[in-house]
Amino acid sequence: MTLWDEIGQQALAARRQMVRSGELLSKDEFREQLHVSASQIAHMVAKGDIFTIEVDGLEYFPSLLVAPGLDLKRLHSVCRILVPAPPSCRLGYLSSQRANLGGISPIVALQDDESYRLLRRMARAYAAGWWRTSVTIYAGCHCEEPADIEPVVTAVDEVDPRVGVWRRAAGAIRSGGYIYPSGPYANANLASVFIALHPAGQATATLEARVDVNVDDGIAHAHVVRRERPAYTLRAISVRDTESIVDVVLQVVLAAGKRESTRRSEKANS
Structure with missing residues (x-):
């Protein structure tokens, strides 16, 4: 048995004990205490107002989520903030000092206005820590991340994955918690940008977008390839005032975010 197998068995034993002690309730028990229908429960889970813990399938x-005297509106708002974290970690966060x-x-912080406002800020930071967005820029044109050359820069930031990809990417480039190397950065006429979402731990990252950038006489042309979405080409962008390819990529990322936001608004209003 490996160490991870042993840890998994210990965690399962602890969850089974929580079922026996009433710390974890069946759906019917929980619904009865909350006084809602089965469809309402399903809707609340989908929104992130409440969450479940899996035990033996x-x-x-x-039961913490239906403890007497709770301000459910505040509790549900915090639960929604915590969605990026695994359910067991959400429970651990809510129940520990x-x-x-x-x-x-x-749970105690919900009772006081000032503590509740602080809780929301701290919960956002905790939830964001479970996911990282990376922006990796390579000189040249590449369909996949090359293994034989070093990137111009890699920027990583901890952000809630529900935030739009372009906003997360721009934040990583501008002020991420990790940027290597620190610069200054060179100019380049061709570059490929890979934006990926990384869950905490050793789980596989998901490539969210690839952007191919071509700079010609101070004008940037960019082709965007999104995961499970049609590829598109951005309108030409003037980048004459930029100092490096990293600055160019930031302008492209901002433009892509603006374009997709405009398209969403147009669809909503049509």
Whole structure:
């Protein structure tokens, strides 16, 4: 048995004990305490207002989410913030005392206006830490990330994955928690940009977008390839005032975000 197998068995034993002790409730038990219908429960789970913990192939609800005296509106808002974290970690976060909340638990913090506002900020930071967005720029044109050359730059930032890909990418380039190398960066006429989403741990990253950039006489032309979406070419962008290919890529990312936002608004209004 490997170490990970042993840890998994210990976690399963702990969850089984939580079922026996009533810390985890069946769907019917939870629904009865919350006084809602089965369809309402399903809707709340889909929104992230509440969440389930899997035990032996069955889904259970933390009894913490229906504890007496809770401000359910506030609790559900915090649960929605925590969605990027795995369910077991959401439960651990809600039930444990947090130093950045003054040594109280998030459940207790719901009771006070000031503590609740602080909780929302801290919960966002905690949830974002479960996902990282990386922006990797290579000189030249590449359909896949090359293994034989070093990137011009790699920028990584911890951001809620529900935030739009272009906003996350721009944030990583501008002020991410990790940027290597630190610069200055050279100019390049051709570049390929790979934007990926990384879950915490060793899970495989998901490539969200590839952008091929061609700079000619101060004008950038960019072709965008999105995962499971039609590829498109951006309108030409003036980049004469930029100092490096990294600055060019930032302008392209901002333009792509603006284009997709405009298209969504047009569809919503049509």
